[in-house]
Amino acid sequence: MKPMFKSAALQDDTAAGPQTVQDDRILIMANPTSGGYRPSVLDEVRKRLSAGGKDVCLRLTRHAGEIGEVCADPSFDAGVLVIAGGDGSINEALAGLQFRKAPPKIAVIPSGTANVLALELKLPKKAKAIADAILEGRTQPLHAGLANDHPFVLMASAGFDAEVVHGIPLALKRRLGKLAYVLTAIKIGLSRQTSNLQLTVDGNVLHGKLAVATNGRLYGGPFEVAPEASVTREGLQLLVLEKDDPLSSMRFGLALLLGRVHRARGVRLVPFQEAVFGSDRPVAVQIDGDPFGVTPVTVRSSTGHLEIIVPH
């Protein structure tokens, strides 16, 4: 069996870093390029944590990948890692932490174009509430799925939505936020060539045009796609859309906004352990809102978890 998130994070003998972490040491890693970046909130959280007796270090990233590098560094010993950013930054932290012997608790200062994890866990946005939660230290387990053994916290998908994630110009995303996704979806939707996905799901074969392996309940914002799923519980669900012609895509889009996409005609939702996403030609894949190459991709549920700080 392949290493799972838990075994990789907590039981791997080759894991890097000290056996313990310094509980009072807090590292805030902030992505200043994330959508809705809020330096004033960062500053206030830092001051409140320092006033609460914590040894706080704030580090602004200078390049993509830096959060993962810091998390994987053997000298990392903070007891709490606070990510100020969006879902992509949180994903980087998970990937970097997965091989540690003693991972820190995770906390989030939500920003990002659509911080779905913050919505899933109802994480606070105001500095006082964020700092209070970190000082109290109440946690819930944060489970992850694996795409080609790379952790994802929200979803891994192949098809039209991933094409949009691959195709969205960064400058447009920074300028227009969520609207940039809609405009890019319309542009790509008018010219794209559809592909057929073959999904081998725990040994059974399903066919579809778009497949989303979701670790949580929500997708793309506050939109419910898998009512039974939760990032705080082990297990993944697979949402398969059988069609992606413009009319069907509009119908599914509307159902998504209404929180009913899992019940729409032409949509299946199944719990699974392992799914291999194959296709008749390479199809774009995304995890947690960032590009992740093309099919084929193998998506697995994992048994391990990190601890994420949540409010009372």
Ligand SMILES: Nc1ncnc2c1ncn2[C@@H]1O[C@H](COP(=O)(O)OP(=O)(O)OP(=O)(O)O)[C@@H](O)[C@H]1O
């Ligand atoms: N200093 C930086 N410069 C450029 N890219 C960065 C920097 N720091 C982090 N990144 C990258 O930016 C990507 C997106 O960041 P993040 O998720 O925080 O914001 P977002 O894209 O606005 O939010 P969301 O993912 O919720 O839509 C991350 O995957 C990360 O690799």
